[in-house]
Amino acid sequence: MKKIFFPLLAAALVMTACESKTSEQTAGSTEAQTEANAQIGSGDIAYVQVEAVLAQCDLFLNEGKALQEKTEKAQKSWAQREQSLQAEAAQLQEKYQKGLITSRDAQAQQESIQKRVASYQTNAQKEAQTLDEENYVFTNRAQDLLQRAVQEINADKRYKLIINASALIDADTTLNITPAVLKKVNELYAADKKADKAKN
Template identity: 70%
Template structure:
């Protein structure tokens, strides 16, 4: 019942505040919204799109994602290599190609290297997790600051994350304006960091 009431409220607000742009595609409407933001009280933002298309992500996020992927691939390869080495050792022992003492010594060596690898992988994973946490917080901070600046005059009563929307008039989309503001704030932050050095 609440969802139905909410959707009716969103529909009513969109009909009374901004009007439809029937002749435009969503891309054209989004482009127009970058310069002409809707005057409705209820608007929405594609948060994931803002974060994925932001200069912050392009300059830092993509590199962090690539670094994380490389580390995960490296961990998987190292673990696979150690498992293959242990399997070869077991095969040699079963065929009687090495003595029990040699097999035990080599197995202990493999186990020590496995423990060392696991410790270093856990340490590297914690570092990457912290870097991802900091990056996510920076992105969220930029997004919140951008929304706060865009809505400084409190003209919007309700700003929705578009991931929760089922349908909405594209004239209520303020994503391009938020993206532009996020990029502006990011550039200002980078300039301030350079000036501080």
Template identity: 70%
Template sequence: MKKTILAALAAAALLTSCGNAPAAATAGETAEPGVVESSDIAYVQVEAVLAQCDLYLNEGAALQEKTEKAQRSWAQKEKNIQAEAAQLEEKYRKGLITTLDAQAQQKKIEQKAQNYQANAQKEAQSLDEENYVFTNRAQDLVQRAVREINADGRYKLIINANALIDADSTLNITPAVLETVNRLYAADKKNQEK
């Protein structure tokens, strides 16, 4: 489930082209128009940011555990209903109950299954909504962090490291993004508490 949440977050998070503002040239440098230099490009390991950020550690792990617990509960309830139906069938096959009793018990089992399915569906929708909100919050934090880091427009292109085949590690801005995400998360949390 952790991989599912992280994959969803990473997929939604970042393939950002940053600004049209030209990078500031230092004295003596002349950049040709349309030429992209290595300092104009950066990459972020979005999955690493998402897995290590305070948002995931504080809230995402709890949401993941809640989802896994619900899935285990659903599986157990299904198993119990199936076992009850099998026991009823066995009793009827052996002639231990009448057809009328078997039909009445079968209706009860079917009603129990319908109630279970309705409750499981409501719970699943609620969990899906919580996961959706969590994913959007994480995506927003990553995008805000990248915009803040690139506020000066020095990067013309910032990409998700998942799209890379090979890149120099000096282009990796993941630690800065992680630090900024955590700072933004702490500020958001503080503002919510007010």
């Protein structure tokens, strides 16, 4: 039975968070953004604690937790169903070995269990595929928000290098732009939600 695990967004985003992606920048790189960058720290290198951004961003708090709980609930349900069917099959085998049931009845019950196992596996597989897709879409949305946030913060090309903090051994905290990235991710998420509501 295929198991589904909630994707570790940070792992998926380690390499993509700072990937340079050419796209037209909006003409709204404001003075406020420049001032925010100036307060963050000086130099042309910065780092982002990607895991912290993803764990604290509104996207995860509003949607990611629910999806994680849904996935965990499904996994638990599958495990319980498998255990129940295995226990039923073991009880049938034990009854048959003790001579408490005829071979004809044992065969009929075994076929019934096998049909239920096949039905359970089909349903679980469909549910697993749906959850896989939902997790994939969620991961891509988080990745897109993070990418766009970093690009907007660095619209003025102030930083020549922005890296994921998970790759750091040591760095000055003035190079940490995590709070600015988190704020921008939340702003972009709110704007996306507003745009989606306007379409509907």
